[in-house]
Amino acid sequence: MKGILKFLAAAKLVDLSDEEKMKLHGIAPGDELVETSLESEAASANPPPLPDASDADTSLPPPITYAAADVASGKSFEDIFKSAQIPDSPFPAERLLRLLDGLRAMDEATRKAAVHAMDAADDNWTIDDSIIDAQRKITALEDYQKALESQLTANQQQVIAEVADLKAAEERAVTEIRKQIAEMERLLAREIQKTAEQITNLEGGQKAAQENCEREVKRLQAEVERLREIPAQFSH
Numbered sequence: 618m619k620g621i622l623k624f625l626a627a628a629k630l631v632d633l634s635d636e637e638k639m640k641l642h643g644i645a646p647g648d649e650l651v652e653t654s655l656e657s658e659a660a661s662a663n664p665p666p667l668p669d670a671s672d673a674d675t676s677l678p679p680p681i682t683y684a685a686a687d688v689a690s691g692k693s694f695e696d697i698f699k700s701a702q703i704p705d706s707p708f709p710a711e712r713l714l715r716l717l718d719g720l721r722a723m724d725e726a727t728r729k730a731a732v733h734a735m736d737a738a739d740d741n742w743t744i745d746d747s748i749i750d751a752q753r754k755i756t757a758l759e760d761y762q763k764a765l766e767s768q769l770t771a772n773q774q775q776v777i778a779e780v781a782d783l784k785a786a787e788e789r790a791v792t793e794i795r796k797q798i799a800e801m802e803r804l805l806a807r808e809i810q811k812t813a814e815q816i817t818n819l820e821g822g823q824k825a826a827q828e829n830c831e832r833e834v835k836r837l838q839a840e841v842e843r844l845r846e847i848p849a850q851f852s853h
Contacts, residue, residue, distance in 0.1 A: 690765070694758070701757035703750070708742035710751035 713732075720728045736744050 692761075694754075697761050698754055698757055701753075701760070703753050703757060706750035707746045708744075708750075710747050710754060713744075713747040713751075 716732070716735075717728065720731055723731065732744065736742070
């Protein structure tokens, strides 16, 4: 395994992590002989294909139910996988993806042969480990996506319900205010009518008093004139 990684790194076909670089220190001479094995594998007319995901014993976990606090935009994949309680893999899917990225310059047959050679050279992991890890992480991400979409739907429904409550409250308030306005308008009309009647009564009373006064003045003046005849005739 170390020899293959060293070969791939030397050929600049893969970028090693710091951990992988540390593991390569002190490699014994002769590891470069793996190159011959790789070329032999690539020359084969029908290189063995990578195991299909459907053939692996995936042991996928059941769908994950995320708590509301666990669902948030921008959450790292590592945190999502941690929430899904995905077990550690002997050869994580991300590591295999990094290896495949480094082998993009190869044709597909050579790339498959290289991965199979690495698998055969190390009993600590198999390609199935990466397949199972990838499937578990796919399930976790898809379940997280569903939880995120479910949270959005719940928020939308809550907003719709709150908007409906606000509009209903507004309608009730408008109805009550309009009712109060109608009542106030009735009170205003009644007060205007009452005031008008009082003014009419006052002005009518004043007019009657004035007419009565004028009649009395005329009566009094007529009597005064009649009485003045006596002094006028007998005062001399």
